[in-house]
Amino acid sequence: MRIGILALQGAFIEHEKMLKNLGVETQQVRLSQHLNDLDGLIIPGGESTTIAKLAIDFGLFDDLKTFASEHPVWGTCAGAILLAKDDQSNPPRLDVMDIHIVRNAFGRQVDSFQADLLVPSLAHLNGSNPTFPAVFIRAPIINAVGKKVEILAQIGFDKIVAARQGHLLATVFHPELTNDDRFHRYFLEMIPSK
Amino acid sequence: MTETTGTFAVKKGLAQMLKGGVIMDVVTAEHARIAEDAGACAVMALERVPADIRADGGVARMSDPELILKIMDTVSIPVMAKCRIGHFVEAQILEALGVDYIDESEVLTPADESHHIYKHDFKVPFVCGCRNLGEALRRIGEGAAMIRTKGEAGTGDVVEAVRHARTVLGEIRHLQIMPVEELMTYAKNIGAPFELVMEVHKTGKLPVVNFAAGGIATPADAALMMQLGVDGVFVGSGIFKSGDPAKRAAAIVKSVTHYNEPKILAEISRNLGEPMVGRQISTLPDNELMAERGW
Numbered sequence: 001m002r003i004g005i006l007a008l009q010g011a012f013i014e015h016e017k018m019l020k021n022l023g024v025e026t027q028q029v030r031l032s033q034h035l036n037d038l039d040g041l042i043i044p045g046g047e048s049t050t051i052a053k054l055a056i057d058f059g060l061f062d063d064l065k066t067f068a069s070e071h072p073v074w075g076t077c078a079g080a081i082l083l084a085k086d087d088q089s090n091p092p093r094l095d096v097m098d099i100h101i102v103r104n105a106f107g108r109q110v111d112s113f114q115a116d117l118l119v120p121s122l123a124h125l126n127g128s129n130p131t132f133p134a135v136f137i138r139a140p141i142i143n144a145v146g147k148k149v150e151i152l153a154q155i156g157f158d159k160i161v162a163a164r165q166g167h168l169l170a171t172v173f174h175p176e177l178t179n180d181d182r183f184h185r186y187f188l189e190m191i192p193s194k
Numbered sequence: 195m196t197e198t199t200g201t202f203a204v205k206k207g208l209a210q211m212l213k214g215g216v217i218m219d220v221v222t223a224e225h226a227r228i229a230e231d232a233g234a235c236a237v238m239a240l241e242r243v244p245a246d247i248r249a250d251g252g253v254a255r256m257s258d259p260e261l262i263l264k265i266m267d268t269v270s271i272p273v274m275a276k277c278r279i280g281h282f283v284e285a286q287i288l289e290a291l292g293v294d295y296i297d298e299s300e301v302l303t304p305a306d307e308s309h310h311i312y313k314h315d316f317k318v319p320f321v322c323g324c325r326n327l328g329e330a331l332r333r334i335g336e337g338a339a340m341i342r343t344k345g346e347a348g349t350g351d352v353v354e355a356v357r358h359a360r361t362v363l364g365e366i367r368h369l370q371i372m373p374v375e376e377l378m379t380y381a382k383n384i385g386a387p388f389e390l391v392m393e394v395h396k397t398g399k400l401p402v403v404n405f406a407a408g409g410i411a412t413p414a415d416a417a418l419m420m421q422l423g424v425d426g427v428f429v430g431s432g433i434f435k436s437g438d439p440a441k442r443a444a445a446i447v448k449s450v451t452h453y454n455e456p457k458i459l460a461e462i463s464r465n466l467g468e469p470m471v472g473r474q475i476s477t478l479p480d481n482e483l484m485a486e487r488g489w
Contacts, residue, residue, distance in 0.1 A: 047272075
């Protein structure tokens with residue numbers, strides 16, 4: 001199994017370390033040809049405007065869209081923003097997942113926070129702990145989801161922070177900044193075996 | 195569920211999101227817009243870029259909050275602002291404004307000649323400059339959640355940035371292979387907290403993100419710093435003191451992503467217009483060296 005990590009800007013090394021610790025082969029993706037022969041892709045956190053601009057300037061944007069229509073892709077924070085439905089706001093979205101997402105929805109950096117998040121879908125990966133130590137950095141919020149989207153975690157009644165639609169996974173927080181690899185293992189389970 | 199703000203993980207986490215990116219000095223909202231459009235991962239809001247601070251002389255202080263707020267209103271990317279070394283009230287004001295990062299910076303005139311700010315007391319994260327590992331670890335000990343090598347700001351001469359990055363990264367490599375019984379004396383000699391020396395010995399890297407700053411003026415300069423092993427770059431005067439800021443800014447952003455691809459670097463370095471007029475650091479009098487500030 002080979003998993004790509006979009007390495008245009010942001011916290012791609014953290015994802016790479018997580019996957020390597022799980023014994024998974026990784027590939028940093030900076031150009032379209034790096035997408036060849038990958039079984040899945042992670043779009044990391046970073047600045048979504050920067051990542052989108054670099055993807056467009058180097059002709060990667062449409063190839064990411066095509067890749068995401070056929071393969072498992074997980075977006076964390078900025079990555080989740082890119083996966084969302086195109087709503088004409090900045091930055092341009094890949095428009096592959098039926099979610100609407102609002103940037104910096106919790107406020108500025110002084111409002112960034114950590115919280116133990118209830119994520120029932122992770123239960124089978126560790127029977128004893130029903131919560132996940134989530135780190136939210138100037139995080140966006142998923143404020144609307146389509147019918148095919150499964151909500152994996154939310155804060156209160158209205159703030160959706162993790163969602164899945166078939167082979168696409170979006171989290172607005174950063175499992176790669178923790179020592180907890182359950183979300184990475186959850187994503188690896190989404191990769192079809194050859 | 196409890197939401198805890200201002201933790202060290204959250205402060206350090208934002209710096210991790212900035213990695214592989216370019217943080218640009220901007221002095222107006224219009225500059226900030228150009229920087230964001232060019233792909234900056236954050237902007238540093240200030241009244242004068244270092245080259246002008248150098249030229250004007252006088253006391254350089256925190257920027258007018260009005261200017262900082264205008265820039266915060268204009269862009270969606272993180273906005274940083276500078277306070278003077280040791281000036282914790284300027285830092286309190288910047289935190290109250292809601293800036294995303296504070297740079298306790300040698301580019302401004304120091305307010306305290308012996309002490310830096312105790313940064314653990316703040317919810318807003320701090321970035322601080324360093325010239326060597328001891329200075330980096332002292333700042334982290336005080337609570338800095340991000341480090342940048344100082345270089346010599348406002349010169350367009352990359353030589354000090356290279357010296358400081360090589361020094362810090364070289365000292366880390368040296369520390370890694372030291373036998374444990376030498377660590378305490380080493381900590382004493384470089385004036386760094388023992389626990390942090392121990393941590394770097396074990397991990398082989400700083401516990402926080404490390405950018406380069408001070409004198410970076412071209413895509414090649416930025417890629418040079420990346421190849422030396424820093425996590426990203428600050429560009430101060432190098433962009434808005436050049437002939438075509440938008441084009442140069444976009445090129446430097448690309449050079450930090452593709453720092454290991456000489457063919458791409460060659461392509462993006464073409465036709466960028468005039469770079470900033472540099473000042474060779476070896477010709478500057480000692481009292482004009484900003485990097486010496488910091489204790």
